[in-house]
Amino acid sequence: MNRRLDPPPPGPAQEGRTGGGPLEAVFLRAGADLDGFRAATRRLAGRGVPPERVLWSIGETPGLFGEATDGPAAEAPLRLPRGIAEMVGAVVPHRDPERYALLYELIWRILQGERRLLEVSSDPLVHRLERMRKAIGRDLHKMHAFLRFRRVEAEGPERFVAWFEPDHHILAAAAPFFVGRFRALTWTILTPEASVSWDGTTLTFGPPGRREDAPAHDGFEAGWRDYYESTFNPARTNLTAMRAEMPKKYWRNMPETAAIPGLVRQAAARTGAMIEREPQMPVKRNPARAVAAMADQAPDSLEALNAIIRRSEPLVPGATQAVLGEGPAGATIAFVGEQPGDQEDRQGRPFVGPAGQLLSRAMGEAGIARGEAYLTNAVKHFKFEERGKRRIHQKPTAGEVSHYRWWLERELEFVAPKLVVALGATAVLALTGKAIPITRARGPAQFEKPYAGFITVHPSYLLRLPDEAKAEAYAAFVADLRRVQELGQSLRV
Amino acid sequence: MDETLAKKLRILADAAKYDASCSSSGAPKRSAGKGELGSTTGAGICHAYTPDGRCISLLKILLTNYCLFDCAYCVNRRSSNVARAKFSVEEVVTLTVEFYKRNYIEGLFLSSGIIKSPDHTMELLTRVAKSLRRDHGFRGYIHLKSIPEASPWLIEEAGLYADRLSINVELPTEASLERLAPEKNGAVIQNAIAQIGERITQAKSEKRRFSPAGQSTQVIVGADATTDEALIRKSALLYGSYNLKRVYYSAFSPIPDGSTILPLKSPPLQREHRLYQGDWLLRYYAFTPDDVADATEDGMLSLDIDPKLAWALKHRHRFPVDVNAADREMLLRVPGLGARAVDKIVRARRHTRLRLDDVARLTSALKRARPFLITADYHPAGGLTDRLDLRARLADPPQQLSLF
Numbered sequence: 001m002n003r004r005l006d007p008p009p010p011g012p013a014q015e016g017r018t019g020g021g022p023l024e025a026v027f028l029r030a031g032a033d034l035d036g037f038r039a040a041t042r043r044l045a046g047r048g049v050p051p052e053r054v055l056w057s058i059g060e061t062p063g064l065f066g067e068a069t070d071g072p073a074a075e076a077p078l079r080l081p082r083g084i085a086e087m088v089g090a091v092v093p094h095r096d097p098e099r100y101a102l103l104y105e106l107i108w109r110i111l112q113g114e115r116r117l118l119e120v121s122s123d124p125l126v127h128r129l130e131r132m133r134k135a136i137g138r139d140l141h142k143m144h145a146f147l148r149f150r151r152v153e154a155e156g157p158e159r160f161v162a163w164f165e166p167d168h169h170i171l172a173a174a175a176p177f178f179v180g181r182f183r184a185l186t187w188t189i190l191t192p193e194a195s196v197s198w199d200g201t202t203l204t205f206g207p208p209g210r211r212e213d214a215p216a217h218d219g220f221e222a223g224w225r226d227y228y229e230s231t232f233n234p235a236r237t238n239l240t241a242m243r244a245e246m247p248k249k250y251w252r253n254m255p256e257t258a259a260i261p262g263l264v265r266q267a268a269a270r271t272g273a274m275i276e277r278e279p280q281m282p283v284k285r286n287p288a289r290a291v292a293a294m295a296d297q298a299p300d301s302l303e304a305l306n307a308i309i310r311r312s313e314p315l316v317p318g319a320t321q322a323v324l325g326e327g328p329a330g331a332t333i334a335f336v337g338e339q340p341g342d343q344e345d346r347q348g349r350p351f352v353g354p355a356g357q358l359l360s361r362a363m364g365e366a367g368i369a370r371g372e373a374y375l376t377n378a379v380k381h382f383k384f385e386e387r388g389k390r391r392i393h394q395k396p397t398a399g400e401v402s403h404y405r406w407w408l409e410r411e412l413e414f415v416a417p418k419l420v421v422a423l424g425a426t427a428v429l430a431l432t433g434k435a436i437p438i439t440r441a442r443g444p445a446q447f448e449k450p451y452a453g454f455i456t457v458h459p460s461y462l463l464r465l466p467d468e469a470k471a472e473a474y475a476a477f478v479a480d481l482r483r484v485q486e487l488g489q490s491l492r493v
Numbered sequence: 494m495d496e497t498l499a500k501k502l503r504i505l506a507d508a509a510k511y512d513a514s515c516s517s518s519g520a521p522k523r524s525a526g527k528g529e530l531g532s533t534t535g536a537g538i539c540h541a542y543t544p545d546g547r548c549i550s551l552l553k554i555l556l557t558n559y560c561l562f563d564c565a566y567c568v569n570r571r572s573s574n575v576a577r578a579k580f581s582v583e584e585v586v587t588l589t590v591e592f593y594k595r596n597y598i599e600g601l602f603l604s605s606g607i608i609k610s611p612d613h614t615m616e617l618l619t620r621v622a623k624s625l626r627r628d629h630g631f632r633g634y635i636h637l638k639s640i641p642e643a644s645p646w647l648i649e650e651a652g653l654y655a656d657r658l659s660i661n662v663e664l665p666t667e668a669s670l671e672r673l674a675p676e677k678n679g680a681v682i683q684n685a686i687a688q689i690g691e692r693i694t695q696a697k698s699e700k701r702r703f704s705p706a707g708q709s710t711q712v713i714v715g716a717d718a719t720t721d722e723a724l725i726r727k728s729a730l731l732y733g734s735y736n737l738k739r740v741y742y743s744a745f746s747p748i749p750d751g752s753t754i755l756p757l758k759s760p761p762l763q764r765e766h767r768l769y770q771g772d773w774l775l776r777y778y779a780f781t782p783d784d785v786a787d788a789t790e791d792g793m794l795s796l797d798i799d800p801k802l803a804w805a806l807k808h809r810h811r812f813p814v815d816v817n818a819a820d821r822e823m824l825l826r827v828p829g830l831g832a833r834a835v836d837k838i839v840r841a842r843r844h845t846r847l848r849l850d851d852v853a854r855l856t857s858a859l860k861r862a863r864p865f866l867i868t869a870d871y872h873p874a875g876g877l878t879d880r881l882d883l884r885a886r887l888a889d890p891p892q893q894l895s896l897f
Contacts, residue, residue: 120844121837122851145538149595160594180524181532184630185594220591223494223502227592230506231553232543235746235760241546245539256541263544274747275758290561290571290607290676294642297610312646315653399695399703406645 023055028100030059031193032093032169037100041107045078051108056100080110083118090133093169102129139167143174146250149187150218160187163214164253171196175203190214221255228256234267235274302329302414305407314381315403320345325376325411333488334374334417334451335359336408338426338458342391345382350375355460359423362459362474366481368488374415378430379404396426398435405430412451418491420451421484424458442480444487452491456480494591502588504578508558508569509604512661512711513743517550517599517634519706520656524632531593531600531633533656538599551602551636552592556580556617560606564674565755566663566716568748569606575750579608582620590629600634600656601625607640615643615651622654634706641685648688652696657706657738658689665727669717673754686710690735707738714768715761716745720792722785725771729782732775742768767794774800777832778825797888802828805865806884815867816847828887829862861887 028036149160188197190209251257299305323340343353384391445453517537524532539548557579558569589601625631637655696703728740744760774780788803824835834856846869
């Protein structure tokens with residue numbers, strides 16, 4: 001794909017002119033004059049002026065922003081391979097006065113037919129431009145990393161100011177990072193070439209700053225230096241590695257670096273002292289206490305576990321309260337549903353909505369006393385989507401089921417039922433960790449747990465069936481519950 | 494900043510510095526919305542370097558260095574005589590926010606000694622992360638060191654606020670744990686790592702936030718007799734089966750109040766360096782654990798040459814390699830050619846026949862690469878690849894091992 005940067009490739013008629021001819025002078029503003037370079041390139045390439053006949057001059061005064069560019073901007077755009085515009089934008093902030101000549105040479109060669117030149121990193125010109133681009137990237141990175149704000153000591157809202165000296169003309173390129181990070185703050189960055197301010201909504205470039213324009217102190221600098229000193233490990237001293245990443249030229253604007261000479265001076269002695277020091281005999285080496293503390297932390301009753309569940313927030317925001325399990329501890333049969341519905345969420349009790357009522361009816365017909373069974377859900381909070389005034393139930397995802405499964409496991413350990421009935425696919429997933437289709441697995445099941453298992457449908461499934469299918473499905477559900485009742489009887493002993 | 498807080502900071506930063514990981518990478522890029530503070534850049538930023546050459550990216554502190562546990566390698570073990578301190582949740586939050594506003598840090602790396610119980614401690618760690626996110630609109634990086642002995646639902650909650658969760662393996666074998674960290678249990682650690690791994694994968698597929706920058710761990714090197722080969726195989730398992738983002742190797746460092754059951758000597762920094770190189774071969778150079786094992790002698794990587802060179806010297810029959818013809822996999826095996834250099838070679842040779850000068854512009858380690866390469870104008874003369882003294886010619890000078 002070609003990116004339109006700026007005039008068409010020179011025709012054959014122009015190629016003959018590359019030999020002699022007068023020099024063409026181009027004047028660009030100081031700093032990163034991307035617009036000026038583009039306009040000049042369009043003009044020169046459009047007229048087929050070869051690189052060796054162009055003399056690039058850069059102005060004395062830095063005028064980074066808001067100045068009109070000279071020359072007609074209405075020339076036809078150059079058709080250049082992708083990546084060129086990016087390379088130009090990246091290299092223009094470089095302080096090397098040759099940057100424009102090198103970029104123009106690159107564009108010239110591409111227009112002469114080396115369309116894939118940028119892919120040839122081994123070419124001396126491309127290699128040099130890549131190194132310049134890398135230098136800019138590094139300069140930007142170091143500015144983002146090493147710039148330090150100081151808080152202005154004044155009444156009113158917090159305001160921060162930083163002084164920084166970049167190697168290249170990168171202030172405009174560096175600013176968006178600070179906006180994205182410190183959007184809620186008000187700040188100014190001063191450099192010898194220009195300044196930039198953010199007031200919470202707008203970015204404004206201004207005149208050069210001076211070091212004295214930034215506050216001389218900050219209340220947190222001493223603490224930061226303490227941190228810097230304390231996090232240093234003298235046994236690993238490696239000054240070469242430090243200087244490679246944090247060259248000395250940056251140090252004067254970084255408050256913590258004042259600690260470096262002292263740290264280095266003492267490092268050898270500190271390490272030696274550690275090594276020579278007679279190792280201490282552990283005074284009270286007694287793992288038993290820690291192991292006991294670990295055993296103690298686990299909730300030791302269903303009430304204690306329920307207190308933890310009640311305190312916790314829903315994974316998906318919205319639910320009124322956690323809906324806990326209900327029924328006697330030691331119940332022979334436990335029923336595990338999916339998650340609380342609208343009514344359950346309001347009342348804080350499981351299986352009290354339409355599906356719960358249907359379950360109660362079926363349990364009665366199958367000879368299971370609801371008050372003697374334990375009823376709970378895989379997920380403890382109601383998840384819904386609001387449609388008008390109604391809260392429509394949303395099926396929990398596998399991730400939500402995993403999130404809640406630890407509680408279900410612990411809960412069933414406390415209740416210690418002989419038989420656990422999984423109502424529907426979510427319950428099966430919570431109890432087995434596997435997604436198993438109900439139609440295939442319906443009936444007695446093995447959950448690899450200390451209790452027997454049984455799989456059947458969730459009562460809400462019956463509510464969703466068309467009327468003509470309801471009666472038959474309900475009868476099958478009751479038949480399942482009868483088997484559950486019989487199984488429970490046989491396991492009771 | 495008042496002096497009490499400063500004093501705590503000194504103690505609890507000093508106590509946290511033996512954790513090698515400080516990276517703020519891997520989180521999805523994000524920036525502050527209206528009224529919010531903080532962003533993540535993907536690769537992370539090193540805001541300063543200490544004289545040990547290590548990067549300061551995060552405020553790396555312990556919530557407290559009081560600890561019930563008595564791990565022999567740890568400066569904060571219960572029986573050591575170091576100064577102790579404990580931050581409140583609010584103090585950690587204040588330090589993080591104020592340091593962040595001044596552009597000192599990318600975020601917080603919070604770990605802790607175990608006080609009262611693992612659950613109690615884990616709840617405190619999570620409260621810090623939650624308060625930063627909820628009360629301060631903090632969008633910077635948060636790395637929580639999880640406590641494997643804590644109840645699983647607490648790890649679930651921590652993952653909702655942290656960018657990265659990590660659990661330190663510390664010692665690679667059960668026998669070493671038994672001897673040096675009697676309260677720890679390898680199976681418990683493994684289960685917690687598996688739980689986090691499973692939830693990260695699940696959350697990704699459901700587009701939900703759970704430790705989005707993944708999971709990392711740390712292994713201590715040189716506190717027990719584990720070989721480099723065993724460490725690399727352990728790492729390969731952690732990357733492969735547990736989906737870890739990073740394994741950090743931390744050379745066992747003498748600590749101010751050493752224990753009698755561990756040797757006090759200079760940390761094996763060069764060994765740590767070679768392990769990282771071996772680790773990179775696994776992750777970026779398509780080496781198998783067997784390949785890396787093949788580069789060792791009696792299970793240990795050489796200190797004077799890098800593992801890729803060691804492998805190449807053992808497999809000289811596969812060299813020299815023609816840079817203008819060889820496939821990418823084979824170029825990656827050439828000593829001195831990094832993954833980026835290989836990519837540039839593969840791209841450039843579509844348009845030109847590469848000469849030795851060209852290759853010199855693509856790698857900074859031509860000296861090491863030269864005996865193993867063929868270019869358009871160069872062939873290692875006189876069987877350079879087969880010379881017996883090749884190893885000696887390419888090895889690092891030995892004085893690199895000395896520290897000062």
